Structures are given as C-alpha cells and as structure tokens.
Amino acid sequence: xxxAILVSEVGPRDGLQSIAALMPLESKMAWVKAxxxxxxxxxxxxxxxxxKLLPQLADTASxxxxxxxxxxxxxxxxxxxxxxxxxxxRAGAHKITIPLSASETHSLRNVRRTHAQMLEEVRAIAQLIxxxxxxxxxxxxxxxxxxxxxxxxxxxxxxxxxxLAEALMRCGCDEVGLSDxxxxxxxxxxxxxxxxxxxxxGAAAVHSLHLxxxxxxxxxxxxxxxxxxxxxxDGSLGGLGGCPFAPGASGNIVTEDLVxxxxxxxxxxxxxxxxxxxxxxxxxDSLPDEPLYGFxxxxxxxxxxxxxxxxx
Numbered sequence: 001x002x003x004a005i006l007v008s009e010v011g012p013r014d015g016l017q018s019i020a021a022l023m024p025l026e027s028k029m030a031w032v033k034a035x036x037x038x039x040x041x042x043x044x045x046x047x048x049x050x051x052k053l054l055p056q057l058a059d060t061a062s063x064x065x066x067x068x069x070x071x072x073x074x075x076x077x078x079x080x081x082x083x084x085x086x087x088x089x090r091a092g093a094h095k096i097t098i099p100l101s102a103s104e105t106h107s108l109r110n111v112r113r114t115h116a117q118m119l120e121e122v123r124a125i126a127q128l129i130x131x132x133x134x135x136x137x138x139x140x141x142x143x144x145x146x147x148x149x150x151x152x153x154x155x156x157x158x159x160x161x162x163x164l165a166e167a168l169m170r171c172g173c174d175e176v177g178l179s180d181x182x183x184x185x186x187x188x189x190x191x192x193x194x195x196x197x198x199x200x201x202g203a204a205a206v207h208s209l210h211l212x213x214x215x216x217x218x219x220x221x222x223x224x225x226x227x228x229x230x231x232x233x234d235g236s237l238g239g240l241g242g243c244p245f246a247p248g249a250s251g252n253i254v255t256e257d258l259v260x261x262x263x264x265x266x267x268x269x270x271x272x273x274x275x276x277x278x279x280x281x282x283x284x285d286s287l288p289d290e291p292l293y294g295f296x297x298x299x300x301x302x303x304x305x306x307x308x309x310x311x312x
Contacts, residue, residue: 004268006232008042009035009255010210012063013078015240016056017047019290025059027286029066032073034282035237038275040255042074043067044097044234048084064091078143080111085125089138096129097141097177098122100168102161103150106181110145119167126172142168143177143210147193149184158193162200175205177232180221183214183251187224194228208232213239214251219261222253226267233258237276238283239293254294256280263307273307 012028023031032043045067046060060077067075076095079085088096100118101107107118122142129137146153147161165176178194190209198206209225211218211233222233235255259271277297284292 003266004231004270005226005262006042007040007255007259007262007269007271008044008076008208008232008234009040009237010044010234010252011236011238011240011255013044013046013057014210014234014252015236015238017054018241019056019287021287021290022056023286025062027282028059028063031237031279031282032063032067033070034279035276036067036070036073038273038279039269039271040276041072041270042076042095042232044076044078047078047080048087048091049080061087061091064088064093068092079125081113081121082124082128085121085128089128089132092136093138095139095141096125097143098125099143099145099179100164101145101150101181102156102164103146103153105152106146106150109152115164115167119171122168122171122173130172139174140172141175141177141208142171142173143179144168145179145181147178148180148189149182151182158196161193162197165197165201165206169201169205173205175207176201177208177210178206179210180212181210183212183217185211185221186217187220190221190224191228194225194230198229203229206230208234210234211253212251213253218251218253219257222258222261235259238280238297240283240290251293254296256294256296260296260301264305271307273301273305277301 045063046057048060051058064075074094077088077093078097079088104115149156168176209230211221235258236252237255239252239254241252259269259273262269
C-alpha cells in the first residue's frame, strides 16, 4: 500500500455547482487560500461553462488567476467542450478535466453530446494542448463519469468503461479518472473496474477516483481504491456537491473525513487536519443556509491525534 496520497479538493467546482446559493468571489478566494495553507496541494477551482447554465461558476477565470498566485498549488478546472478548454488555457490552469459519461444518456443530459461527439471534443483539445510550448501544457484528464452505474440507465457495463478509457487515451489524454457520479459503487466493484481499466490503458494513466458517499460507502470505496493502486482521491469540504444532471447524485466524500481516515491509517496527505477543519468557517459564513456534513468535524479529533500515524 502506498504511503503518500493526494487529496484533491473539488468543492469550489462540484460542491458549488450543485447548490442554488452564489458564493462571492472573495469568499472563494479565501477558501482556496485557506485550504492551500492547510496543505491541500490540488484544488479544482471551477468549470468553464456558460454562466447562464451555472451562474455559481461564472467567476472561474478570476478564481484561476488568483489561485495561480499561490505557490505549490495545482490549479485544476473542468471543461465541458473545446470552447471551455480554450478559456481554461487562456486562464492558465495546470490541469484540465473533460467529463465523458460512460452512460450516453447522462452524457446527453450533462453536456448534450454523444460519446462520439465528446471524443471529437477531446481530440481537438489535445491537439490544441500539443501545439503549446511544453512548459505551458496542462495535464489533460479524461474523467469517466457514471463509470460505476447511472441513475438514468442503471447498470453500466465494465467493457463500455474500458472501451471509452482506451478511446480517451487514443484521443490524447494524459490520464483517465474514474468517477462514481451517482454513488452506485461498492468496494468489490471499485477494485475490479480499476484493475480492468489499468490493465487496458496502463496503471500510470489510472491513478485517481472521484467518489460519492450517497449510500454511505464513500470511505470504504477509498480503501478499495488504495488497495488497487489509486493514489489520488477527490473530496469536497463539508460534503458539498453532487451532479445537477443526475437525479439523486448527492454526497461528495467529505474532505475532512477523508483526510482523517488516511492520516489515521498512517498514510501521508501532507494536510494539517486541524487547520483544514477551520476552513469550514468560511463556508458557514458565506453559505449560512447550506448544510455542511462530516463526522470528524462533529466529533472532533481523538485525544492524542497525530498526523500520518493516528493517535499517540
């Protein structure tokens, strides 16, 4: 089992896109700054989508520009298409994720494109990135949404996920991330699908999971992912988020609970958990009507807690 795990914060994108309230840019900046100061090394700060669709993320370009001033922080964004990728490249994001739903029904609902159309978008984005100077090229991740099941289609065959992962890599992605968009996955399924996709496209290209806790299996699925060789996990502060285009897809993994479990197991996230817990005050102040989740914040840290080693 690896000893170093990257926890990628996705709350400013996946969390905020799923709620009606608009968080002011100043509060988002404070959130990003505070999490980075707590040791979070990668934050997905937003998505380049039309403001009329997701007004919560209309200030993504400004937030990217601010986040780029924070030393050591990988600034990630999600883009739905080539147009969004062009905006992300102009802004200077370090990592770009484009979602490709394994469920074509969800793809049509989420980005209004078929699999074939989305792969064309990916190919065009990859060509655009390859034309850039090497030192300026962002990482291009193909995010396979609904990889473990879909509220619109139900079961998603593993062969479809593998087929799309291979297609994404052929189109020019640097890596493929697997997403349990709807919270359907169980630990056995996580291990099986991760290993199958790694076998198809190479373990180095499959090292991240985006998991939800919709049915209470989020952290169990993290452990299964670690055992399968995954080293990057997405989390959302306070458990904010879901997918507005997948009915019932609530419950992003709570970043605070994720970090506690990993550190208590002796795995190194590089995150100062007490400082991370303090960041919740920014969300409480700017989103007073939004419920925040998490067992660790509610219970507090165990007596004698020490980072990357559990309790003394």
